[in-house]
Amino acid sequence: MTKPAISFWFEFASTYSYLSAMRIETLARERGVDIDWRPFLLGPIFAELGWSTSPFNLQPAKGAYMWRDMERQCERFSLPFTHPVPFPQNGIKAARIAWCLRKSEWIGSFVRAVYAAEFGQGQDISDAAFLACVLVDIGAPAKNVMQRIETGEVKDALRAEVEExxxxGIFGAPSFVTPDGELFWGNDRLDEALDWALRHPG
Known part of the structure; x- marks a missing residue:
């Protein structure tokens, strides 16, 4: 019998992806659902719509609502929260690293550490030295990974993830896709997506 699984599409610049990333492993483990970690970039998708930045920057009222909502949600989930500057952060290198680690034992720890630094402490996640330190801290092969993310193979692979x-039909993050192709968008759909995967294992 096929084990239930869910694809977790996340973008490191995404505020609501932070909320999901910090919870998804625990929630999935409780249900016996596997996670397929899918880092990607929203920038190219937004660019096709004519957007040069996050819609939360383009629409001030929407942005103001989101920041206040993040304060509420982080209080609800007992997560630290800081408004990072600049926003959105440049998460390209972090996404390449996550792609390299996506099938490894380190993926969850890496993703959580980057999000916690970005939205919990306001750190600059584009800094290569910071990312290398995260890899060292979680016990991953930092030197090898930092070299690999500069290769054409990894850069092309992340571009391919955007195309996929x-x-x-993904237009925002976080998004969750179940084996039967059902798409769920937003942190508030995480539980529903996991439950759907249990009922429709593929």
Missing amino acids: AKRL
Whole structure:
């Protein structure tokens, strides 16, 4: 019998992806659902819509609501929260690293550490030295990974992830895709997506 699984599409610049990333492993483990970690970039998708930055920057009222909502949600989930500057952060290198680690034992720890630094402490996640330190702290092969993310193979792979996200109809993060192709968007759909995966294992 196929074990239930869910694809977790996340973007490191995404505020609501932070909320999901900090919870998804625990919630999935409780249900016996596997996670397919899918880092990607929203920038190219937004650019096709003519957006040069996050819609939360383009629409001030929407942005103001989001920041206040993040304060509420982080209080609800007992997560630290800081408004990082600049926003959105440049998460390209972090996404490449996550792609390299996506099938490894370190993926969850890496993703949580980056999000916690960004939205919990306001750190600059584009800094290569910071990312290398995260890899060292979680016991991953930092030197090898930092060299690998500068290769054409990894850069092309992340571009391919963006194309796959578009093919699946993904337009924002976090998004969750179940084996039967059902798409759920937003942190508030995480539990529903996991439950759907249990009922429709593929």
